[in-house]
Amino acid sequence: MSLIVIGLNHTTAPVEIREKLAFNSKDTVRKALKELITEEGIKEAVILSTCNRVEIYAYISAFCSNEGGQRKSSEEIIINFLANFHKIEKRNFEKFLYIYHDREAVEHLFKVASSLDSMIVGEPQITGQVKEAYDLALAERTTSLILNHLMNKALFTAKRVRNETRIGENPVSVSYAAVGLIKKVFDELSKKTILLIGAGEMAELALRHLIGGGVGNVYITNRTFERAEELAKEFEGVAVPFEKLNEHLVKADIVICSTGAPHYVITAKMLREIMPLRKYKPLFLIDIAVPRNIDPACNDLDNVYLYNIDDLQDVVDSNILERKKEASKALRIIQEETEKFFQWINSLESVPLIVSIRSKAEQIRQEEMEKFKSRFKDLSPEVLSSIEYLTQSITNKIMHHPTVALKNNCEDKEMLIYSARRLFGIDDEEE
Missing domain, CATH: 3.40.50.720 (NAD(P)-binding Rossmann-like Domain)
Known part of the structure; x- marks a missing residue:
């Protein structure tokens, strides 16, 4: 898993820095996305730019090599991209950045989309801004399996927070x-x-x-x-x-x-x-x-x-307290949805292995069926069809529990995958 968010917002950077790093129009965001996705190690990317924050969400390779053959982290690549795109020295903004990886990155996005990270907690505009940022990236084809699922999950989480809490009901201006x-x-x-x-x-x-x-x-x-x-x-x-x-x-x-x-x-x-x-x-x-x-x-x-x-x-102060109470409920929803997202991610790790095991089982079934047909050539098509169905059913039932076990999230997932490879005789090339 290699998700990253690099950004700054109203709590970490003064407005004069946010202005310099802002992507001020949709055309600017489109141009930036096209350039960013060509950077080595950046597999998928979304840019979120509002008056209060500038953030880059990316699915990345952990390390890349520059022209000199030196290993360079994706963090460095994204920060250098920001500096080059906006024509600003890194030293002028680097200290204001926050960087989150994997679980922290997911939780941060869910908080942003649900307005828990906003200047005014519970304000509804940010959810629309996250959707707009995702739609732009989708149109530019800078997202794929991982960020598509992540951004949709973020919007779903924001909807849950809005529907299941009263975080946006009490005005705070x-x-x-x-x-x-x-x-x-x-x-x-x-x-x-x-x-x-x-x-x-x-x-x-x-x-x-x-x-x-x-x-x-x-x-x-x-x-x-x-x-x-x-x-x-x-x-x-x-x-x-x-x-x-x-x-x-x-x-x-x-x-x-x-x-x-x-x-x-x-x-x-x-x-x-x-x-x-x-x-x-x-x-x-x-x-x-x-x-x-x-x-x-x-x-x-x-x-x-x-x-x-x-x-x-007095009304505002009272409402701020009410929103803080509702924010704790929202955090529980965010934690639930973060866990579900990582269950999905973990299931992806075993998908190639499941496909390989099922392919091997199906290959064996078909080979045995061909042998059976060559021995009993006089059987009618109806009987052969019934036997075909029977063997498919037996194979599926045998494969059911291994498939469920490999899809489920567990602490010893790596050991389970390793053992399954050994038990079913699957090598890296097959997978």
């Missing part, structure tokens, strides 16, 4: 936590109206999540009207003048506020006047500004729900 709270108040978002006040980054993210969740009408206001128009164009919303804030508070179901104002933009007095005009429909307020833009007293009004950044951070 402030903006997404806000959306989670909103959904607890409003069952149906498609008919709701959202008002974004200001253009803060987290407020914009929350708006993006809400639109992804199917929110209907979007209004955006900002003291600089041009900025409101820019965002409105991006989110297919409507820019409204800041001076008409009260008018649109009457229409809004959800308000996200993130301005740079040093004072309250929405006060309890404003809402006391507005709520009768709204017929006291629920109003959900999210204040992500620091200092706060919405008067805390607003939360005391009937049918008004106010959350500020501290409230959201």
